[in-house]
Each structure stands twice: as C-alpha cells, then as structure tokens.
Amino acid sequence: MTIHALDDGPAVGRLLARSRTSDVVDAHLVVLAVRLKEDVLTGDADDLxxxxSTLGATGPLIHPWPR
Incomplete structure (x- = not known):
C-alpha cells in the first residue's frame, strides 16, 4: 500500500476554477491521477x-464502472 499526501490544494483549486465546478473530491481525484499517471475507474464518470476534459491530453482517462 502506498499513502499519498493530500497536499494538492493549490492544483485542486486551479482545476476547480478552470472547470467551473465545485466538487473538491472529484477535482482532487483528477489531480492525483495526473500526478500518478493513472486512469480513473469510477461510478461518477460524467462529473470526472x-x-x-479541461486538462486536454494531459487529463487522465475516465472509465465508467459498472458499465
């Protein structure tokens, strides 16, 4: 198990402003996925x-689950 620090506040804030959204948890998940170069598997695919998508090609791929 790897524990990742939750010290992405400024990046999360910038992403929220850029995406014109307010869900801190969703934005933090996207920021963390970018940092770790990982895709996201989620039941909340529309919001994520x-x-x-506001990050363009640098944004993580979002995979809906369940399909």
Missing part, C-alpha cells in the same frame, strides 16, 4: 470526465 467533465473535470478531466
């Missing part, structure tokens, strides 16, 4: 895709 909207946030991730």
């Amino acid at each position: 895709t909207g946030i991730s």
Whole structure:
C-alpha cells in the first residue's frame, strides 16, 4: 500500500476554477491521477470526465464502472 499526501490544494483549486465546478473530491481525484499517471475507474464518470476534459491530453482517462 502506498499513502499519498493530500497536499494538492493549490492544483485542486486551479482545476476547480478552470472547470467551473465545485466538487473538491472529484477535482482532487483528477489531480492525483495526473500526478500518478493513472486512469480513473469510477461510478461518477460524467462529473470526472467533465473535470478531466479541461486538462486536454494531459487529463487522465475516465472509465465508467459498472458499465
């Protein structure tokens, strides 16, 4: 298990402003996925895709679950 620090506040804030959204948890998940170079598997694909898409090609891929 790897524990990742939750010290991405400024990046999360910038992403929220850029995406014009307010869900801190969703934005933090996207920021963390970018930092770790990982995709996201989620039951909340619509919201996360909207946030991730504001990052263009650098945004993580969002995979809906269950399909």
